[in-house]
Amino acid sequence: MFFKDKNISDNDRYMKTEVTIIGFGNKYRSDDGIGIRVIEELKKLDSFKEVEVIDGGTSGTDLLFLAKECKKIIIIDAIDIGKDAGQVVCIKASDIEEFIKGDYKSLSLHDLNLCDVLKIIRELKIDTEILIIGVKPENIGFGESLTPEIEKKIPGIITRIKKEINL
Amino acid sequence: MADNINIEISPVSRVEGHGDLVINVKDKKIEELIFRIPESPRFFEAMLVGKKCDEPSHITSRICGICSVAHTCASIKATEKALNIKPSRQTINLRKLVYHHENIQSNVLHVYFLAAPDFFGAGSIIPLIKTHPEVVNIALRTKKMANDMVRIIGGRAVHPIRIVIGGFTKLPTEEEMLKMKKMLNACYTDLEKSLEVLKTINIPDFERETEYISISNKDEYAIYDGDIKSTDGWAINDQNYLDKIKEKIVKHSTSKHCWASRDSYMVGALARFNNNHEKLTENAREYASELGLEAPCYNPFMNNIAQFVEIVHSVDDSIRLIDRILADGLDEDKRMADIKEGAGRGVGVVEAPRGLLIHDYTYNNKGRIEKANLIIPTGMNYANIENDMKALVPAIIDKSEDEIKLACEMLVRAYDPCISCSTHFLNVKLINK
Numbered sequence: 001m002f003f004k005d006k007n008i009s010d011n012d013r014y015m016k017t018e019v020t021i022i023g024f025g026n027k028y029r030s031d032d033g034i035g036i037r038v039i040e041e042l043k044k045l046d047s048f049k050e051v052e053v054i055d056g057g058t059s060g061t062d063l064l065f066l067a068k069e070c071k072k073i074i075i076i077d078a079i080d081i082g083k084d085a086g087q088v089v090c091i092k093a094s095d096i097e098e099f100i101k102g103d104y105k106s107l108s109l110h111d112l113n114l115c116d117v118l119k120i121i122r123e124l125k126i127d128t129e130i131l132i133i134g135v136k137p138e139n140i141g142f143g144e145s146l147t148p149e150i151e152k153k154i155p156g157i158i159t160r161i162k163k164e165i166n167l
Numbered sequence: 168m169a170d171n172i173n174i175e176i177s178p179v180s181r182v183e184g185h186g187d188l189v190i191n192v193k194d195k196k197i198e199e200l201i202f203r204i205p206e207s208p209r210f211f212e213a214m215l216v217g218k219k220c221d222e223p224s225h226i227t228s229r230i231c232g233i234c235s236v237a238h239t240c241a242s243i244k245a246t247e248k249a250l251n252i253k254p255s256r257q258t259i260n261l262r263k264l265v266y267h268h269e270n271i272q273s274n275v276l277h278v279y280f281l282a283a284p285d286f287f288g289a290g291s292i293i294p295l296i297k298t299h300p301e302v303v304n305i306a307l308r309t310k311k312m313a314n315d316m317v318r319i320i321g322g323r324a325v326h327p328i329r330i331v332i333g334g335f336t337k338l339p340t341e342e343e344m345l346k347m348k349k350m351l352n353a354c355y356t357d358l359e360k361s362l363e364v365l366k367t368i369n370i371p372d373f374e375r376e377t378e379y380i381s382i383s384n385k386d387e388y389a390i391y392d393g394d395i396k397s398t399d400g401w402a403i404n405d406q407n408y409l410d411k412i413k414e415k416i417v418k419h420s421t422s423k424h425c426w427a428s429r430d431s432y433m434v435g436a437l438a439r440f441n442n443n444h445e446k447l448t449e450n451a452r453e454y455a456s457e458l459g460l461e462a463p464c465y466n467p468f469m470n471n472i473a474q475f476v477e478i479v480h481s482v483d484d485s486i487r488l489i490d491r492i493l494a495d496g497l498d499e500d501k502r503m504a505d506i507k508e509g510a511g512r513g514v515g516v517v518e519a520p521r522g523l524l525i526h527d528y529t530y531n532n533k534g535r536i537e538k539a540n541l542i543i544p545t546g547m548n549y550a551n552i553e554n555d556m557k558a559l560v561p562a563i564i565d566k567s568e569d570e571i572k573l574a575c576e577m578l579v580r581a582y583d584p585c586i587s588c589s590t591h592f593l594n595v596k597l598i599n600k
Contacts, residue, residue: 057235058325059232060232065311119293
């Protein structure tokens with residue numbers, strides 16, 4: 001029989017913890033899915049059982065509501081930033097202004113792009129600490145898996161997240 | 168404006184995805200007008216081949232972040248039809264309930280975030296935070312309400328995971344149902360304020376009669392289920408969509424163009440309104456009347472108003488659905504229908520926020536998808552956008568370049584195209600020859 005796990009949901013505790021980790025992207029567009037793949041890996045880890053971990057898909061405006069409810073947000077996404085494919089860029093709260101000015105293209109937030117959402121958060125004076133972990137993709141064509149160069153960045157990204165939230 | 172112009176809008180901003188608009192005018196006559204989609208086509212149809220029946224809805228949900236419930240439901244309906252799975256009335260009502268809230272999520276995003284800046288003379292929603300904070304706050308509150316509703320029922324605010332073939336993996340509790348009703352009742356004040364704001368905006372005065380196609384049924388304002396109906400006087404069972412809906416490949420786009428009775432037709436909120444306005448709640452009909460929306464309406468710019476009216480309808484009808492579900496009592500035994508793998512063909516037709524959405528699957532005797540055909544609403548609207556543009560541009564040819572450019576962009580935006588669904592964004596550059 002199908003669907004044995006009737007409690008299937010990753011958002012039961014949505015908006016109740018202080019730190020939220022959210023991945024954005026389309027997992028059927030190859031490296032655009034890096035944010036989602038990291039989230040899938042985090043969900044397998046016991047050490048993240050008590051941490052809010054969200055598969056944000058490709059809906060950017062939801063970030064606004066998370067920002068209102070959480071003290072700290074860690075965003076993982078494929079972003080056209082950096083020199084080489086596979087480069088991982090961490091944009092801290094102090095660098096967000098510079099990031100917004102750069103108007104870098106987040107590849108997955110098709111409704112409002114990441115910079116627009118960050119501008120709205122700033123204009124609304126929402127007080128939340130944001131860390132963006134961006135990965136420059138190699139391929140965003142249709143495909144169900146990451147390119148090997150991007151796939152091998154996942155452990156390092158998870159280590160970075162653990163360090164950020166003291167796990 | 169000179170008699171000869173060459174407009175290339177690349178990309179048109181504030182639409183979902185990426186596309187270009189090219190207009191060449193010589194001696195005040197259009198020589199070339201192309202709405203071009205330059206990105207590669209979606210390969211989801213190919214991706215579905217070989218998949219088992221519990222997989223397609225989760226895969227197609229990822230086609231788009233703002234139509235994910237629609238793709239999920241169209242996919243589920245196609246599979247249920249193919250495999251003769253009979254979901255309970257409770258399941259159908261819960262699907263209709265969650266469906267209303269993706270419609271609200273999407274319509275709020277379009278009316279307030281993407282189209283409203285045009286009506287207030289702003290480049291985006293960001294300046295409106297200072298100039299029209301109340302409008303932005305209403306947008307945020309309403310979007311949040313709809314997000315929370317989708318999350319409570321679907322398990323996620325986007326790409327829902329509890330909505331599956333046969334039913335739901337988990338039911339909302341009675342307490343959650345009552346909480347949702349309270350949330351819905353709380354948003355009427357914002358709807359009334361929005362009404363007053365929308366009364367003050369100027370909708371471009373442009374009309375072009377075309378064919379309007381949507382689903383329709385005798386019981387309600389159809390968004391989840393119904394026959395396919397046209398304002399040209401025909402209606403067909405949704406399983407027979409190929410009898411009327413035709414597709415063709417055009418050179419300038421990676422998305423197919425569609426036609427039915429004529430060379431183009433319109434789908435979306437305005438088409439739904441033109442076909443089914445009598446089924447709107449009385450409250451929604453009053454909002455429509457206050458905003459000058461009357462059927463038949465041939466002004467594509469009024470699609471934004473139809474979207475707002477639908478938000479009102481969805482709030483009203485959600486309260487009715489919650490009352491009905493609670494009166495029947497949430498029943499765990501009705502949560503899932505029996506599922507048997509097998510062979511068969513089924514068509515799932517729903518109204519995505521942007522219009523008619525068709526999923527057509529054929530399962531082979533190994534229980535795997537052998538063939539999949541997806542027809543996306545934005546793809547259906549492309550040819551009609553081009554035809555509207557061919558009527559609009561000559562009517563405004565004496566205006567300034569900037570005004571023509573803005574009017575063209577506004578027209579494309581009025582359709583709320585989700586180009587990433589059918590392919591991917593729209594680009595506009597204007598050059599005088």
